Amino acid sequence: xxxxxxxxxxxxxxxxxxxxxxxxxxxxxxxxxxxxxxxxxxxxxxxxxxxxxxxxxxxxxxxxxxxxxxxxxxxxxxxxxxxxxxxxxxxxxxxxxxxxxxxxxxxxxxxxxxxxxxxxxxxxxxxxxxxxxxxxxxxxxxxxxxxxxxxxxxxxxxxxxxxxxxxxxxxxxxxxxxxxxxxxxxxxxxxxxxxxxxxxxxxxxxxxxxxxxxxxxxxxxxxxxxxxxxxxxxxxxxxxxxxxxxxxxxxxxxxxxxxxxxxxxxxxxxx
Amino acid sequence: xxxxxxxxxxxxxxxxxxxxxxxxxxxxxxxxxxxxxxxxxxxxxxxxxxxxxxxxxxxxxxxxxxxxxxxxxxxxxxxxxxxxxxxxxxxxxxxxxxxxxxxxxxxxxxxxxxxxxxxxxxxxxxxxxxxxxxxxxxxxxxxxxxxxxxxxxxxxxxxxxxxxxxxxxxxxxxxxxxxxxxxxxxxxxxxxxxxxxxxxxxxxxxxxxxxxxxxxxxxxxxxxxxxxxxxxxxxxxxxxxxxxxxxxxxxxxxxxxxxxxxxxxxxxxxxxxxxxxxxxxxxxxxxxxxxxxxxxxxxxxxxxxxxxxxxxxxxxxxxxxxxxxxxxxxxxxxxxxxxxxxxxxxxxxxxxxxxxxxxxxxxxxxxxxxxxxxxxxxxxxxxxxxxxx
Numbered sequence: 001x002x003x004x005x006x007x008x009x010x011x012x013x014x015x016x017x018x019x020x021x022x023x024x025x026x027x028x029x030x031x032x033x034x035x036x037x038x039x040x041x042x043x044x045x046x047x048x049x050x051x052x053x054x055x056x057x058x059x060x061x062x063x064x065x066x067x068x069x070x071x072x073x074x075x076x077x078x079x080x081x082x083x084x085x086x087x088x089x090x091x092x093x094x095x096x097x098x099x100x101x102x103x104x105x106x107x108x109x110x111x112x113x114x115x116x117x118x119x120x121x122x123x124x125x126x127x128x129x130x131x132x133x134x135x136x137x138x139x140x141x142x143x144x145x146x147x148x149x150x151x152x153x154x155x156x157x158x159x160x161x162x163x164x165x166x167x168x169x170x171x172x173x174x175x176x177x178x179x180x181x182x183x184x185x186x187x188x189x190x191x192x193x194x195x196x197x198x199x200x201x202x203x204x205x206x207x208x209x210x211x212x213x214x215x216x217x218x219x220x221x222x223x224x225x226x227x228x229x230x231x232x233x234x235x236x237x238x239x240x241x242x243x244x245x246x247x248x249x250x251x252x253x254x255x256x257x258x259x260x261x262x263x264x265x266x267x268x269x270x271x
Numbered sequence: 272x273x274x275x276x277x278x279x280x281x282x283x284x285x286x287x288x289x290x291x292x293x294x295x296x297x298x299x300x301x302x303x304x305x306x307x308x309x310x311x312x313x314x315x316x317x318x319x320x321x322x323x324x325x326x327x328x329x330x331x332x333x334x335x336x337x338x339x340x341x342x343x344x345x346x347x348x349x350x351x352x353x354x355x356x357x358x359x360x361x362x363x364x365x366x367x368x369x370x371x372x373x374x375x376x377x378x379x380x381x382x383x384x385x386x387x388x389x390x391x392x393x394x395x396x397x398x399x400x401x402x403x404x405x406x407x408x409x410x411x412x413x414x415x416x417x418x419x420x421x422x423x424x425x426x427x428x429x430x431x432x433x434x435x436x437x438x439x440x441x442x443x444x445x446x447x448x449x450x451x452x453x454x455x456x457x458x459x460x461x462x463x464x465x466x467x468x469x470x471x472x473x474x475x476x477x478x479x480x481x482x483x484x485x486x487x488x489x490x491x492x493x494x495x496x497x498x499x500x501x502x503x504x505x506x507x508x509x510x511x512x513x514x515x516x517x518x519x520x521x522x523x524x525x526x527x528x529x530x531x532x533x534x535x536x537x538x539x540x541x542x543x544x545x546x547x548x549x550x551x552x553x554x555x556x557x558x559x560x561x562x563x564x565x566x567x568x569x570x571x572x573x574x575x576x577x578x579x580x581x582x583x584x585x586x587x588x589x590x591x592x593x594x595x596x597x598x599x600x601x602x603x604x605x606x607x608x609x610x611x612x613x614x615x616x617x618x619x620x621x622x623x624x625x626x627x628x629x630x631x632x633x634x635x636x637x638x639x640x641x642x643x644x645x646x647x648x649x650x651x652x653x654x655x656x657x658x659x660x
Contacts, residue, residue, distance in 0.1 A: 064436075064565075065436070065549070065550075067292065067445055067449060067551075068449075068452070086561055110548075111548045112547045112549070112562045112563075113561060114562075115547055115562060116547060116558065116560070116561060117562065137292060138292055138551070140290070140291055140293050140296045141296070142289055142296075143288055160293075161293035161294075162293065163292070163293045163294035163297075165296075165297045165455060166293060167297055170297070187453075188452065188454075188456075189294075189449075189452050189453030190449045190452055
């Protein structure tokens, strides 16, 4: 289906992780809320980030009650919805980003918009648009079975979370369920920028590594090149969200500010 | 109940469950097992009931509202939860949660509040039990419930204003949950209603069911025909309904009709919402066609919430409870009416339940009706005065 774009879909994501592992580096995955700075210009920001060194993307579908998000992404979600961003426009954006950048796209959202659309319909729609995978912020392992099954049916990946609080036995069960990748929550708390990068999750990452081949991506609280470089030493991928969203919120017309930040983060992740 | 719910996954039929960020999951699993153990421990249950008796003032009386009864042609009994210490049923739950926090060795609690009653009850339990306490409250509610803000501060609690969304109860719950994600190792979330991810709806039900159990024992051989309670998140209604669910007594939950159920400005999640996931639980909720949460509206801060406890969703679908609505205007009338005729100023929340009884008086003629008077209205006096009632 995506012969024109060989790097798309779940396979594209697997290849991105595999080649990064082979090269001894990590994958850099910036996050941006769909619809920023505007519905029309959102795709340009992803294209610019691709040119600046992003290997894959997380596209956030804005939700009215983003429980896992701190003030920056809350603000972004509110603005994007005010500007008319919807689920169907978000899926259109995924399609444009995938085809124009030829890089894996992960859709990030919350449980209720997915339920409202129908789990299978949602997974089918984002897969058809060329997405590689899905992250659902308020979906824990216990409730994930119908979502994983639907994702698998459309050949896209569903990420599961591991947090600094997750006990060892639970980490083993989550890894054994073979998710598309594990989203390691690097810091206790919601998304946002932090002054210091903690290392609460090191031991859990080593545990996952010792029992499974599932790629691990670190996110939450990673905003500076130093923090990103630290995370890249541990994980297969690094997600930076709030720091990038903040630039797009504060300097919506300044593409150069965005690419400068993304370049330095990408360089830090790639080592 | 013939089948004991929730099941191991925290489900009440298709409702409930545990849709929470992974960071919270270990705490929810720990809380589930700590609660199960504590609730089977005679010493814990004994201490809970001792505090309810000596500190809270339970049992609360049943009062026959003769003046209203005469006017309505209905025998109206009031279960006086307004006479609890701090002025509402909320303290039944916060005493239990406070004891759980101590049992888990967590020195700090957080809570959300709408009308401020749960916030005051949380602050009170914290003061009593020597816990640090922080309460999240929407900026709109801080404005309409200024008295309760001051009460919380007087009790040694820090009130954290929440300006996201509409600045009401939904936003306060969300912000409390966000705060809990970063403090979960030292902090217990003292949720105020039968909402949230499992095991919260179960725990709050168990701490509130004392209302219905007392009602049954106080009435002896006699049984009311109808029991009516207001429903926001639904904790006072759950507390009185749960022990009666198989009794054959007609159970009526009254939601906020706001400006009218033909408008979008109401809090009638069960009557007009559809199933979805809000605050960690599958339940009826107000949402648009894309699954975005819709803002609720009610004159009463405690009913101004776009979701409802998952067990109420189950009761609705099983036909075990009937859910109705009363508007802002009807509730205001009932508020003034009870004050004038019985010398009892009710909480605006409870006034919704009374408003339904008043409207339905003809069909209730000759019956014995119990109204769960969930709280007193001192907190609402300033707001109602400003409306010129």
